[in-house]
Amino acid sequence: MTEIRTEAQAAARKVIAFATAAGATQAEVLFSEGDSALTRFANSEIHQNVAQHDAQVSLRFIDGRRVGCAATNRLDDEALLRLADRAARIARLQPEQEEALDLPEPAPIRPVAGASSQATREASPESRAAAAREVIAAADAIGVMAYGSFNTSVERVGVLNSRGVDVIEERTSAELIAVAMGGDREAGYASAAAIDVSDIDAAAVGREAAARARDSRGAVAIEPGDYQVVLEPYAVADLLETLGYVGFSALAVQEERSFHEPGRVVGSELVTIVDDAADPAGLPASFDYEGVAKERVVLIERGVCRDVVYDAQTAKRAGRRSTGHGLPAPNTFGPFPLNMQMAPGEATHEELIRGVDRGLIVTRFHYTNPVHPKLAIVTGMTRDGLFLVEHGEVVGPVRNLRFTQSYLDALAGVEAVGRDRFRVSGDYSPVVVPAVRISTFTFTGATEH
């Protein structure tokens, strides 16, 4: 995995040498170098359009039972030497810790297929603007305004450590977000995420958002309460991400903050959630930010809690090996599942809706936040398309509602899962999810649009 050469990688090798010379008993450097660009549009015009280039190295300096971390984006020798000195000083000014940290040892890492794309690497301001114009044209066609963003990025990321870990990988990503909104407060959302930017059909994304906006014209007020729901994949993504945040980390389990206990039933038999960075359905990656091979972890299997994700430190505490889910040091958050997927079911989208007696189709959630992390009680709003369904038929658009709902109870209430899955960019990472139907979901408030 060493075909790629970057300036940051060369700097990382120097930093390992500087740290060793400074007396580190172990040292690790996480490095990255890349370009990203984002074209943003609102009111059917491009209003923000940016690009950046950066390279950085981050050193974890271990002196016995003391650890110091330092990072810089200056790659000249003087800055790198200063980096090593700074990390060493930080480590040595700390009290000796009871708990030793061992950096990961080298292990075979199988490169994942398709982590990067030449088309994404070569995306230009002109190509992003062209995509924005396609979304705008779709909005124009139904008399609403287009809002959204189109991001393309390439990152070469790697890890070196003094025990011999030496990995580097190029990862690309592209994401198009579209919101169509009109004067009647109608709104629709669509998005697409890909490794290869040419896999994103901007016109189709624009049409999906516009159609949803058109369908949400004339939304009427509806009373909050318990409703059967069909959650579109954009909304299901929030379920997985939030559960990952509050419960799927080994640190959360070790600190008793998590609901997750092996064998505990938390979902219906239709619910299986895994973290799998090798699956090209998501955005693949072969190793984590500690240079450990990413393993497939079954988080929930047929409704039953199975395992959580580990980094080097939480794995050592648990007496097992890291699953390859470490975040960049210094990391107080613990490991995180960055490649979650929910297993598909058998229902078509129409069948999901047909099974609703009286309920709501939720396009997506907005500004969700855990109210009680251990019970996974979350509040948030619906947004950009909420539709009432009666006797299996869509009645029409309704105004947005606030929900306050245990996401575990939501998993337990899953009564049908869509057979088609979609890659959805979340707040933390992409997830691969189907639409689902849930027997009851508690809406606790209403708003004016």
Add this chain to the structure above:
Amino acid sequence: MQDLSQRALDTAVQRGATYADVRVVRRSEESISVKSGRVDAVGSGETEGFGVRVIVDGAWGFAASSVMTAPEADRVAAQAVRIARASATARRRAVVLDDHQRAEGTYRTPYAVDPFTVSVEDKVALLLEAERTIASTEGIAFGEASYSAQREWKSFAASDGSATDQEFTHVVASIEANAVDGDELQRRSYPDSGQAAGWEWVVGLDLAGNAARIAPEAVALLSAPQCQPGRRTIVLDPSQLYMQVHESCGHPSELDRVFGTEASYAGTSFLTTDKLADGFRYGSDLVTIMADATSPGGMGTFGWDDEGVTAQRAPLVQDGILAGYLSSRETAPRIGRQSSGAMRADGWDRIPLIRMTNINLLPRDGMTLADIVADTDDGLYLASNRSWSIDDRRLNFQFATEVGYEIKGGKLGGLIKNPTYTGITYEFWRSCDAVADDSSYVLFGTPNCGKGEPGQVGHVGHGASGARFQDVQVGVGKW
């Protein structure tokens, strides 16, 4: 640094920019976290780079790089111009900036003790002392204490001749006590805040003393009664009220959000510009909310914003009536005003956006916070924010706090766990019937305000003294 800025400006103008500005930013950060009796993480970071923002053909372009060389300045400036030309292919309205006076000068955050000169040993010792106090409390599952500091040097230059140099020093500290009993997890924290200041502010927090106060409360909350649903009178402690101001006044008064330019991410605002002309009643007569970029110690305090506009103090809400917006040189002329000086960027690689400065609910003479409690026959006293959520037009909000206390007959009573309250922004602020005087006024610093794509994290401030609200829905959801 000046050479690089001038080079980038010259290149941008030569290539067709009608306006250009350059920010060269260097940032140093350090962070320390202790947990469960051990040092959890100690980190130090530095980053440096420059960003070039241009207007070409009436459209914006921006490019940034961490390579600080003259050839890179040329490349980045040319890239910004190319990007702006691409923007112009989807433009409906040319960017027009307000007229403003050329900015020139320097600004520096005042502090007594430079946090970067205090030894790691001393910082760790202070945090461990507080954490030990928490951990030694019976029933505590784990405690945490953390500190971070950031220093930013920012040099701004624009093609209109503006040139400023600023140095900001911000510190943040927090302690947290967590108690667990089965599925019940209760947290108490202090102070959930930061300041534009030095190490003296951290020492003044008395983390160890407050650890002794909050840790037993976290344990007691495990067996406290659940917040019951109903419509109640609530008194918000400053530690929650600041977040109410942040979400339901600060964000909706951002004029870019009002104009829809954040629609695809965080949403828009119900405070449409017709409401300014109409004298929209945002709150009761007691509610005056000031955007003040000059508040001493505020994390939203500066000399000039990132468009070279001088720091200002102006009301967003005056005696309950909508009075203004947070604005930029581009958005302010659209409502016939000058920029309020609210444009700030998160580092060298981001464009400036309209950000909150210090958004302060002004105290009112007449009643102390204790007087307000004594004046409340039946209610809930809610403190320390636990979670927050608000809709995409900033109307329907819901907050949870770490702790609630019953108020009966004007006296604070027993603890209530898992308190939540919800409402519609303007209805809530109109129900405000008491604002405490300045004896309980606290200027909070919020170091984690998210906005924009690509994401930016802003440092903002909020002053609040505590206030009372009538007929508020509490105890939301099924527990």
